[in-house]
Amino acid sequence: MKSAANLAREEIKQLKPCVHGGEIWNLSGRKVLEKADILDFSSNVNPLGPSPKAIQTIKKSLSLIPYYPDPNATALLDAIACSFKAINRENVIAGNGSVELIYLFADVFMSKDDVALIPVPTFSEYEKAVRKVGARPKLLKLGPSFKVDSSLFIREMRGTKAVFLCNPNNPTGILTPRADIARIIDEALSENVLVFLDEDFIEFVDEEKRFSFVDEIGRYPNLIVLRSFTKFFGLTGLRVGYALADKEVVKVLSAAKAPWNVNCLAQVAAVAALQDVEHMRRSSKLIKKERKFLMEGLSSISVLKVYPTDANFLFIDVRQSGFTAAQLKEKLLKYGVLIRDCTSFVGIDEYYIRVAVKTRRENLKLLETFKKVLEK
Ligand SMILES: Cc1ncc(COP(=O)(O)O)c(C=O)c1O
Structure with missing residues (x-):
């Protein structure tokens, strides 16, 4: 027997791993940036964290x-x-x-x-x-x-x-x-x-x-x-x-x-x-306020096309910036900001990114970094 893996069902052998946001482990593993230094906008979770x-x-x-x-x-x-x-x-x-x-x-x-x-x-x-x-x-x-x-x-x-x-x-x-x-x-x-x-x-x-x-x-x-x-x-x-x-x-x-x-x-x-219930209420209130703030801030950057959203993240077409999503991700990462390059999603091309809504301080850092990278 060459490898027992050959005995796996045919459909299993065809499977490919899915790509997801929140890649801080990979990145930290490669020592690109230490975990605590990364502002992770690629993972869409409550910025307040879990209920105390x-x-x-x-x-x-x-x-x-x-x-x-x-x-x-x-x-x-x-x-x-x-x-x-x-x-x-x-x-x-x-x-x-x-x-x-x-x-x-x-x-x-x-x-x-x-x-x-x-x-x-x-x-x-x-x-x-x-x-x-x-x-x-x-x-x-x-x-x-x-x-x-x-x-x-x-x-x-x-x-x-x-x-x-x-x-x-x-x-x-x-x-x-x-x-x-x-x-x-x-x-x-x-x-x-x-x-x-x-x-x-x-x-x-x-x-x-x-x-x-x-x-x-x-x-x-x-x-x-x-x-x-x-x-x-x-x-x-x-x-x-x-x-x-x-x-x-x-x-x-x-x-x-x-x-x-x-x-x-x-x-x-x-x-x-x-x-x-109190933590839930605080979380909803924060997302509502910060989603609007981030939407307005990102929409004011002329090369970004921001889609309307009802969730805790924003979907953005970046083709007007002259960068692909992967290139933009690399550029932002140099400043410690991690975004989701959406190229792995089936049905879209390589010009879409996704960013999570976080706290005001973090959202300000995201906006500032986008401006640094795009208005250079
Ligand atoms: C739309 C959607 N459904 C399901 C999941 C799986 O989430 P979990 O297994 O953490 O509950 C995710 C994770 O990103 C998701 O985006």
Whole structure:
């Protein structure tokens, strides 16, 4: 035998790793910059970090480490259910980050040669999860505004097994209106198509509850809504996310998941985070104010085309600057500012970047650095 790797399934051998933001480890590993020196605008997480109450809870819970965690994360599922109107524990499944649930969904519902519709550019792991099970991603390129055209989407959806939608979308920050999402889910229901709606960034949207479909899952047995503690709650390194769906859907997903998938500290921290209403309020207020500040500041730089956003990050076309996204990233990095070069996203060319909304001091540094690099 040359290598046991040759025995891997064919579809696994074809997989390529996805590129993500937050590359500070790579960079630090290569000693390009020490971690503390980098202002990381490439990772879209709450700039205030996690709730201090969640951190305190973790410290008080270290004695749990010698034990297996609750395999069903019962207290966490209850806390999540309590935070919505029409949700019971049976409608919720927790994951090792929400990304685990993307893979679990594809594993449970997609078979070889099934087709999943994915509008691009979007989060790259949907495509990889679909490919991993031998199913076929059907990539639908969004137009120049990067808005989802629901009529076109519905036409393209026919004959597929599932569709992925990210709202607001990563990397564009664009929020699809409620009526369009409802139309898509209604049509999907009548065609027996599953809708995997990723709302990982929805807590950053003003009037989040008006846009979320979590409280609609009772009406839509074909809907799975994804949420995360990574972005708004800032529990990024702990890896905890969840999905909400009809209880029969949750039952099959739960039967297929790996045991003890959410560790004990992540479980208690997530419960504490959900209870810290004050931290949530402060985070929403900061993002709203700083998003506007950063949007205005970056839009005033004539060579940058900044797209409207409802999330905690901004998507920018930099072609007028004369630099590609990769070149601009290198230039900003020399000043200790890390941005996301979006070239790895399928469906766009090499002239798009994404920057996260951070605190005023950090946002000022970003603006100042852009000006230094672009107005030289
Ligand atoms: C749209 C979207 N969904 C899901 C994820 C996975 O997040 P996590 O596994 O940290 O919850 C990410 C991470 O960047 C994302 O951008």
